Amino acid sequence: MAEEIPGFTTLTQEGAAAGPPTLSLRPAESPDEALLLRIFAESHCAEFELLGLEPAALGGLVGMQYRARQAQYSAAQPEAVEYLICGGDGSPVGSCWLDDTPGQLRVLDIAVLREHRRRGVARAVLSSLCEQAVAAGKPVRLSVWHQNVPARELYRSLGFTAPAGSGPAGDPAEDGDLGNGYLELQFVPDSAPRLRAGAR
Structure with missing residues (x-):
């Protein structure tokens, strides 16, 4: 079950015919690694498919880029946290990296799984983060x-x-x-x- 981060307002995901499901964030954990890699690959490495590489080589290249990104964020913003964006049933629909400090809330990355795009997920998450920042005055x-x-x-x-x-x-x-x-x-x-x- 997804656990909302403190102060995170209820989100709505647009475009659903049967009423807007809620979205929430939960910190990513080790068992989520494969899913996080998939989200990263779909959002940041689509152009690699044009290289015509064998699946093993393509997977290795994507994995290398993913690990480099993780290391970069961890080194530059050691307090940053990677979250999974979860739908109303708790299933992940995307991810985001947030660095929440007293002076600002920095969004390092936000990505949505291919099958959940164009439904207002990123807009809902960002809107809620902006409301949270307004309340905190940053x-x-x-x-x-x-x-x-x-x-x-x-x-x-x-x-x-x-x-x-x-x-x-x-x-x-x-x-x-x-x-x-x-x-x-x-x-x-x-x-x-x-x-x-x-x-x-």
């Missing part, structure tokens, strides 16, 4: 690949913006540009009216 921050247009549109629809003066040499035209292909975006408590106005 921002939610994340970075997104510049060319990931659907994700950027989702974040902006929820009130995420680039920090002013964060571009190269303070260039406002490049606000949020981290110089490595990623954009830094943030949701600040002042954006709360956008959530209450129905951004979900």
Whole structure:
């Protein structure tokens, strides 16, 4: 059974005909490793399939990338926690990495299993995290690949913006540009009216 993290508000998953099931988060554990690898592969390694590798070689490449990502997050944000996003019946539908500190709530990664996409899962999770941040009076921050247009549109629809003066040499035209292909975006408590106005 999924255990909601403290302060995490009830989520609703959009697009279900028989009423919106609830979503919750629970910390990932060792037995979840195979599922987490699958979520990572579907969300971050789809292009590897175009390489035409044998299944064993492809699996090895994906596994190497997965372990590198896990090590990177653990080293850079040692207090970060990986959660499984669970449906109303407790079955996992995705995962997310969160680094919750007194000064900010950073979303390191959020991914949804292929069969559960386009149903509002990521939007519901992010909306709830933003509400949680509003209550705590701190921002939610994340970075997104510049060319990931659907994700950027989702974040902006929820009130995420680039920090002013964060571009190269303070260039406002490049606000949020981290110089490595990623954009830094943030949701600040002042954006709360956008959530209450129905951004979900």
